[in-house]
Amino acid sequence: MSQLICKNISIAYEKENVVDNLSITVEKGDYVSIIGENGTGKSSLLKGILGLVALKNGQVIFDEGCSRKNIGYLSQQNPMQKDFPASVYEVVLSGCLKSKGLRPFYSKREKQLAMENLKKLGMDGLKKSCYADLSGGQKQRVLLARALCATDRMIILDEPVTGLDPVATADMYHLVNKLNKDLGITIIMVTHDIDNALKYSNKILHLHKKNKYYYGPKEDYLIHGGCTEDCCASDVSELPKTALDEERITPEELKYGPADSECNNPTCQCHHHMCNKSGGDR
Amino acid sequence: MSIFEEIMGMFSYSFMVRAIVVGSLVSLCASLLGVVLVLKRYSMIGDGLSHVGFGAMAVGLAFNQAPLIVAIPVVIIAAFLLLRVSENSKIKGDAAIGLISSSALAIGMVVNAMSSGTNIDLNSYMFGSILAIDKSEMVLCIILGIIVIGAFIYFYNPIFAITFDENFARATGLKVEIYKTILSVLTAVTIVIGMRIMGTLLISSLIIFPALSAMRVTHKFKHVMIMSVIISMFCFFTGLVASYLLELPTGATIVVSNLCVFIIMTIAGRIKVKA
Numbered sequence: 001m002s003q004l005i006c007k008n009i010s011i012a013y014e015k016e017n018v019v020d021n022l023s024i025t026v027e028k029g030d031y032v033s034i035i036g037e038n039g040t041g042k043s044s045l046l047k048g049i050l051g052l053v054a055l056k057n058g059q060v061i062f063d064e065g066c067s068r069k070n071i072g073y074l075s076q077q078n079p080m081q082k083d084f085p086a087s088v089y090e091v092v093l094s095g096c097l098k099s100k101g102l103r104p105f106y107s108k109r110e111k112q113l114a115m116e117n118l119k120k121l122g123m124d125g126l127k128k129s130c131y132a133d134l135s136g137g138q139k140q141r142v143l144l145a146r147a148l149c150a151t152d153r154m155i156i157l158d159e160p161v162t163g164l165d166p167v168a169t170a171d172m173y174h175l176v177n178k179l180n181k182d183l184g185i186t187i188i189m190v191t192h193d194i195d196n197a198l199k200y201s202n203k204i205l206h207l208h209k210k211n212k213y214y215y216g217p218k219e220d221y222l223i224h225g226g227c228t229e230d231c232c233a234s235d236v237s238e239l240p241k242t243a244l245d246e247e248r249i250t251p252e253e254l255k256y257g258p259a260d261s262e263c264n265n266p267t268c269q270c271h272h273h274m275c276n277k278s279g280g281d282r
Numbered sequence: 283m284s285i286f287e288e289i290m291g292m293f294s295y296s297f298m299v300r301a302i303v304v305g306s307l308v309s310l311c312a313s314l315l316g317v318v319l320v321l322k323r324y325s326m327i328g329d330g331l332s333h334v335g336f337g338a339m340a341v342g343l344a345f346n347q348a349p350l351i352v353a354i355p356v357v358i359i360a361a362f363l364l365l366r367v368s369e370n371s372k373i374k375g376d377a378a379i380g381l382i383s384s385s386a387l388a389i390g391m392v393v394n395a396m397s398s399g400t401n402i403d404l405n406s407y408m409f410g411s412i413l414a415i416d417k418s419e420m421v422l423c424i425i426l427g428i429i430v431i432g433a434f435i436y437f438y439n440p441i442f443a444i445t446f447d448e449n450f451a452r453a454t455g456l457k458v459e460i461y462k463t464i465l466s467v468l469t470a471v472t473i474v475i476g477m478r479i480m481g482t483l484l485i486s487s488l489i490i491f492p493a494l495s496a497m498r499v500t501h502k503f504k505h506v507m508i509m510s511v512i513i514s515m516f517c518f519f520t521g522l523v524a525s526y527l528l529e530l531p532t533g534a535t536i537v538v539s540n541l542c543v544f545i546i547m548t549i550a551g552r553i554k555v556k557a
């Protein structure tokens with residue numbers, strides 16, 4: 001059951017396409033990690049999905065009760081919020097903005113929802129605290145609670161662990177995973193943390209330079225290494241199972257491809273392990 | 283004569299009553315708008331717009347037009363441009379404000395000097411004048427006050443969301459552009475009216491000071507809003523009374539009063555943190 005279908009979307013800034021002809025389908029309950037180097041259009045893609053930037057081409061279609069109006073969004077940390085005078089409760093309650101509609105004030109039900117979500121993320125004790133005084137990890141919990149007020153279906157996160165210490169990072173991944181597994185909320189996350197992306201998600205979207213991309217299940221990704229060339233994108237399922245396990249690439253090797261594994265195939269520009277060994281003659 | 287009687291004597295002048303009505307309403311509007319503008323890092327827009335207002339008024343006077351009729355639409359357009367330009371253009375917001383405000387001021391002075399036969403004292407526009415308010419401006423100001431208060435009560439929650447996190451607000455489907463346009467129009471009108479009392483050079487303090495003073499001592503958005511309105515009104519009245527009793531320029535006295543409150547609030551904030 002597809003919740004989100006992106007059909008051949010392109011996003012351009014001043015004529016240059018940052019996302020070009022990209023098509024993905026996200027099912028209900030998926031946990032999609034979007035990885036790739038800087039400047040490959042990860043954040044732009046999210047903004048295109050959310051409708052924050054205009055699409056040059058293509059379509060974003062929501063289904064299964066999902067729509068632009070009930071997606072939770074956790075944006076990159078905004079430096080302006082550093083000294084913002086707002087209580088935790090005020091921030092979380094602002095997630096109910098959509099359901100409030102044209103009424104001037106929040107209803108009892110919405111206030112309850114805000115409290116429930118604060119409890120879910122263990123922040124109810126700090127509801128009167130000033131948002132600006134919280135630690136980085138606590139801030140992200142608050143923003144996650146706000147996102148939960150806006151949706152019970154899909155949350156889109158843009159580099160949620162940037163600037164967090166290792167403990168807070170692990171904590172954040174654990175929380176997001178819990179929301180995904182326990183509440184069945186679809187997760188789409190941009191991250192640079194490949195280890196955790198591979199640990200928790202079930203689908204990977206790896207954006208490459210020159211607008212190439214890999215999108216598919218994590219299991220296939222571990223073999224392909226996100227390579228988009230024909231030599232590598234051939235049918236993985238035909239390989240014997242044992243071979244697959246042997247050839248499986250560890251996350252360490254995967255970090256945008258080990259430098260020593262240049263592809264032997266003269267037409268293939270990729271940098272990955274598997275490609276090096278089989279030279280495209282699989 | 284006691285001080286009390288002297289203050290009561292203030293109200294016997296009709297120009298004083300008009301100044302009090304307009305001044306307190308402008309203080310109120312400016313402090314509410316100021317919280318949003320300061321938090322969104324648009325504080326200097328008030329300064330830029332008042333310069334544009336000055337230019338427009340000077341040009342209007344040179345062509346024998348009522349100053350407000352020329353200034354209000356011009357400043358609204360400028361506000362609209364500044365808020366847009368600071369987001370999209372290659373010239374960054376602060377530089378854009380600098381360009382626009384000094385250009386407007388220069389054009390105003392040049393046009394005024396070229397037009398023969400005008401003997402309007404531009405000085406009163408620079409530093410404001412308590413005598414400048416006429417009846418039509420008072421009516422306009424009352425209408426503006428009602429609109430601003432109404433808008434901030436009714437749209438309090440979306441305004442909070444946009445100020446705190448514009449992208450999130452937009453992602454939940456809020457028409458952010460409409461709210462920003464409304465805010466810029468209200469800011470423009472507030473500044474044009476306020477600069478008659480406060481003057482071109484001092485009006486931006488009405489926007490910046492109360493919000494900053496309130497933020498020293500309270501850390502909840504709603505409290506900051508309420509607090510800055512109270513501070514702004516208080517400073518206006520103390521400034522006005524002091525300027526009347528001591529025969530000081532009104533605008534400048536109000537700014538000094540704001541400065542004193544800001545210093546007191548900063549100290550109070552420090553003590554609060556330590557306690």
